[in-house]
Amino acid sequence: MSRLAAGGSIDRRQPLAFTFDGKSYQGFAGDTLASALIANDVRLVGRSFKYHRPRGILTAGAEEPNALVTLRSGARAEPNSKATTVELYDGLEAASQNRWPSLGFDMMAVNGLLSPIFVAGFYYKTFMWPRRFWERLYEPLIRRAAGLGALSGLPDPDSYDRDHAFCDLLVIGAGPAGLMAALTAGRAGARVLIVEEDFALGGRLLAERHEIDGQPAADWVAAVAAELASLPTVRVLKRTTLFGGYDSCTFGAVEKVADHLVTPAAGQPRQRLWKIAAKRTILATGAVERPISFGGNDRPGVMQASAVEAYVNRFATAPGKRIAIFALTASGLRLARALKAAGIEVPAIVTPDGTGDGSTIAGMVTATHGKTLRSIEVSGRRIEADILAMAGGWNPAIGIASHLGARPVWDDAIHAFVLKTPPAGMALAGAAAGHFSLGEAIDDGLREAQAALADLGMPATVGARPATSDDPAGVGTLWSVPGSKGKAFVDFQHDVTVDDIALAEREGFRSVEHLKRYTTLGMATDQGKAGQVNGQALLAAATATAMGEKGTVIARPPDRPVAIGAFAGAHTAAHFRPVRLTAGHAWAAENGASFVDTGQWKRAQWFTRPGESDWLESVTREARAVRTGVGICDVSTLGKIEVAGPDAATLLDRLYTNMMSTLPVGKARYGLMLREDGFVFDDGTAARLADDRYVISTTTANAARVMQHVDYCRHVLWPELDAQAVSVTEQWAQVAVAGPNARVLMQRLLPDMDLSNEAFPFMASAQCRWRDGPARLFRLSFSGELAYEIAVPADRGAALMRALTEAGRSFGVTPYGTEALGVLRIEKGHPAGNELNGQTTAHDLGMGRMLSARKDFIGRALAGRAALTDPMRPTLVGLKPVRPGERVRGGAHLLPLGAAARAEHDQGYVTSACFSPVVDGWIALGLLANGPSRIGERVRAVSPVRGTDVEVEVCSPIFFDPEGVRLRG
Amino acid sequence: MRIPCPYCGERDAHEFVYRGDAAPQRPDGAEANEAAFADYVYPRANVAGAMHEHWYHAQGCRTWIVVERDTRSHAIAGATLAREAKR
Numbered sequence A: 001m002s003r004l005a006a007g008g009s010i011d012r013r014q015p016l017a018f019t020f021d022g023k024s025y026q027g028f029a030g031d032t033l034a035s036a037l038i039a040n041d042v043r044l045v046g047r048s049f050k051y052h053r054p055r056g057i058l059t060a061g062a063e064e065p066n067a068l069v070t071l072r073s074g075a076r077a078e079p080n081s082k083a084t085t086v087e088l089y090d091g092l093e094a095a096s097q098n099r100w101p102s103l104g105f106d107m108m109a110v111n112g113l114l115s116p117i118f119v120a121g122f123y124y125k126t127f128m129w130p131r132r133f134w135e136r137l138y139e140p141l142i143r144r145a146a147g148l149g150a151l152s153g154l155p156d157p158d159s160y161d162r163d164h165a166f167c168d169l170l171v172i173g174a175g176p177a178g179l180m181a182a183l184t185a186g187r188a189g190a191r192v193l194i195v196e197e198d199f200a201l202g203g204r205l206l207a208e209r210h211e212i213d214g215q216p217a218a219d220w221v222a223a224v225a226a227e228l229a230s231l232p233t234v235r236v237l238k239r240t241t242l243f244g245g246y247d248s249c250t251f252g253a254v255e256k257v258a259d260h261l262v263t264p265a266a267g268q269p270r271q272r273l274w275k276i277a278a279k280r281t282i283l284a285t286g287a288v289e290r291p292i293s294f295g296g297n298d299r300p301g302v303m304q305a306s307a308v309e310a311y312v313n314r315f316a317t318a319p320g321k322r323i324a325i326f327a328l329t330a331s332g333l334r335l336a337r338a339l340k341a342a343g344i345e346v347p348a349i350v351t352p353d354g355t356g357d358g359s360t361i362a363g364m365v366t367a368t369h370g371k372t373l374r375s376i377e378v379s380g381r382r383i384e385a386d387i388l389a390m391a392g393g394w395n396p397a398i399g400i401a402s403h404l405g406a407r408p409v410w411d412d413a414i415h416a417f418v419l420k421t422p423p424a425g426m427a428l429a430g431a432a433a434g435h436f437s438l439g440e441a442i443d444d445g446l447r448e449a450q451a452a453l454a455d456l457g458m459p460a461t462v463g464a465r466p467a468t469s470d471d472p473a474g475v476g477t478l479w480s481v482p483g484s485k486g487k488a489f490v491d492f493q494h495d496v497t498v499d500d501i502a503l504a505e506r507e508g509f510r511s512v513e514h515l516k517r518y519t520t521l522g523m524a525t526d527q528g529k530a531g532q533v534n535g536q537a538l539l540a541a542a543t544a545t546a547m548g549e550k551g552t553v554i555a556r557p558p559d560r561p562v563a564i565g566a567f568a569g570a571h572t573a574a575h576f577r578p579v580r581l582t583a584g585h586a587w588a589a590e591n592g593a594s595f596v597d598t599g600q601w602k603r604a605q606w607f608t609r610p611g612e613s614d615w616l617e618s619v620t621r622e623a624r625a626v627r628t629g630v631g632i633c634d635v636s637t638l639g640k641i642e643v644a645g646p647d648a649a650t651l652l653d654r655l656y657t658n659m660m661s662t663l664p665v666g667k668a669r670y671g672l673m674l675r676e677d678g679f680v681f682d683d684g685t686a687a688r689l690a691d692d693r694y695v696i697s698t699t700t701a702n703a704a705r706v707m708q709h710v711d712y713c714r715h716v717l718w719p720e721l722d723a724q725a726v727s728v729t730e731q732w733a734q735v736a737v738a739g740p741n742a743r744v745l746m747q748r749l750l751p752d753m754d755l756s757n758e759a760f761p762f763m764a765s766a767q768c769r770w771r772d773g774p775a776r777l778f779r780l781s782f783s784g785e786l787a788y789e790i791a792v793p794a795d796r797g798a799a800l801m802r803a804l805t806e807a808g809r810s811f812g813v814t815p816y817g818t819e820a821l822g823v824l825r826i827e828k829g830h831p832a833g834n835e836l837n838g839q840t841t842a843h844d845l846g847m848g849r850m851l852s853a854r855k856d857f858i859g860r861a862l863a864g865r866a867a868l869t870d871p872m873r874p875t876l877v878g879l880k881p882v883r884p885g886e887r888v889r890g891g892a893h894l895l896p897l898g899a900a901a902r903a904e905h906d907q908g909y910v911t912s913a914c915f916s917p918v919v920d921g922w923i924a925l926g927l928l929a930n931g932p933s934r935i936g937e938r939v940r941a942v943s944p945v946r947g948t949d950v951e952v953e954v955c956s957p958i959f960f961d962p963e964g965v966r967l968r969g
Numbered sequence B: 001m002r003i004p005c006p007y008c009g010e011r012d013a014h015e016f017v018y019r020g021d022a023a024p025q026r027p028d029g030a031e032a033n034e035a036a037f038a039d040y041v042y043p044r045a046n047v048a049g050a051m052h053e054h055w056y057h058a059q060g061c062r063t064w065i066v067v068e069r070d071t072r073s074h075a076i077a078g079a080t081l082a083r084e085a086k087r
């Protein structure tokens, strides 16, 4: 055990049991998995991506490239979890990744011996040819060799939540700068949201020993936390990772609600996705320490100095017995003091120029030795050490600001990329701003919070600036160590070395973005947080350009990996999207309906009767019943829009190709709408309820789009028209009643109305009463039969369906669904969705006559283009198989007889096909080049998808009652 | 992104439907020819900078509005009702 006897922020009264690779260990509340592994002397935690080199814990934060584990097992297994950010809990189960058969002995480590071929760009160079090897050999090989963790493949048993937050000031990060900012703004009464990834507040103050106001910094953190909790306008979200900055100062964050529990409590989500809208933001995300690129810098035992400091001070562990320090920054000396205070031996402090106290060695670490670290080499001299802490300088964590378009620039004073101009509404504070000392962090937090308050017009209460202890923050640079022995790694997770960078440069990959892709530098799950800048510095040196001259790679969200489940939230399975049910849904279900999704609607597709074994049997019976008796069909899903006002008629004249202003009150008319480019947009009917009031119908699919279009015309094109429009699709339930017995049935329902052909002829409309409530009656026919549509307020829709069923029982009223509806309309040659597909013109559908020449309307000018009225365009025709009983398929291509089934002979295609009871055979509608003049000609309908080839005769699209006698009866 | 609807106040962009450049004006009237309409329907300027665009508050007040947005930064300078912008 390497647990120190005292100190740290762990709770020694709360021991927690956990397993790693099946072995049992013990840690304490307040540990991360990484700190608990260190306390248990586990040095080897993973294998690298490419060479499968043994790796140990490098960091104590989210930038960790090595210690990736699979957390939990079974359906809850979560691969690529960073041990350094996983909060320890009782019963935690973790397994190492990317090793086979075991972590200690990995077959794939042979890759390391073959490393000359695994150089930069090896994917591009090695696996190019022969091409056919790619799918069968190379890709499976690469995937097996290079995979990190694997997903369980099982459904996620946990639930996820989504929430929204609005605030005056969002503070990202609860280190000294963030806490000072949140406190300042909170005291002034601003709505403050402060998010912190860690399960404890304090940031670097958790790991470093400082004094604030003469007290240990931890006491100051505790006091600030208590005050923030007491302020009513402040919300503190711990365990919450802010992963993305988006336009208009909105942010995405994930709160790990139950990740620190074995399983979430009943009703508790595992994670919660926050969408945050902030008026002002302070980015106080600190900085990430850089590694130093020397030979053997990836050996288990080589760690970031800041991490060693955290493991000793915060977690009360001793990562080693003899900890050497290789430092380019003043923080290295602070670490030495911390180690000595904890009773840990410090065999050497190495700095390139010998700065430091008397014991410092001037020089560089050029090599390391041991399976896990045993010794280091400095200027040819071996020094025994089981841990080497490297302090390579700091990269301000400015990714979130970069998401918002801010471009980092190189600052030679601190050797780091910084933001000189943060995005609008955002300020940087502390180490994120490149101000590495504690005093600067406190100053920044105070100043930026006051600036934000002033900006928002809120008075700031002036609080005293707490006094801080001295914190030297000098930074030097050393991008590579000359005379290094062994591989010097830049990107630990993707095994990118100093030599790879040099090779990429020699091969011409000289921009930072090319370098990234060619070497895969920074493309692993840590997104190059540790190694990216080092790689760029090496590139700059190789190309003899100044650092920063080539810019840096552009950071994009997410800043940290986020589980897909968190994005989906509760919107899964049945909650993926809303379900819309018509008022007659329960009635349809009782009558044996099978439902089909049309958009969000459930529509009855057919109604199975006892003894029917096949959908076609049911559909044929329903269609036949409409032709011979009477059928009822729920058509409530069709869009309904009321248009009212003195200029309603003028508006409709401009919306439809045909004239609607001449429609008398009490009549309805079929209408066609085009898009402005001349193609058909939608069709439906308009009924005039009064001089200044119409109700128009749309197809089910286009209901929302037509509403939007009508509003566009009213608001944008012709705001001078005095016309209002509102969707009433959901307010009215509507039923089609069709068949020779339709009048008898309707008369039973509406005994007081004169429904005779003289009083209520084809295309009549009326507002009437049904059972003492409002109703609308239309004599419309989609089926070609004598037919009505009756609409009642939606809350009476179910009663209407039952009343029709009851009234029609004595003559066998038959419910029919969308399939029979389709059969009936195909028999009559009415175009529907398959024909109104956005690629057809009025001319294509045989409706060229409907384009009025007496007025302007949407699409008028461009519909007249020569190419859109060319007779050689595929035009609507009927098609019937030459050999009785053969079946034509929708989607089949139409080809001349004797022509090979190739694209160049394609003359059109089948849009709709069905079995027609009245024809007693399969029939179809199709779009055929020069179709109407080819009636009687035979063509082939070839479906390569279904493997069918049927000879068909071109005919009129109207298969039944071409004179329309029945619908006027 | 958040859009300041003149009716509803600042709302999430997901509530809106985007249409595009608000500059082209429909050549109204039965005498406007094919060329004028082709010009209205097809060519669009690829603006780098401030642009006036039509957005529809589909999941809100159902109003078409004109939003001024900088295409380089997505910064939104303001929004007006389309029917007022026309005047």
Ligand SMILES: [Zn+2]
Binding pocket: B005, B006, B007, B008, B009, B057, B060, B061, B062, B063
């Ligand atoms: Zn609105």
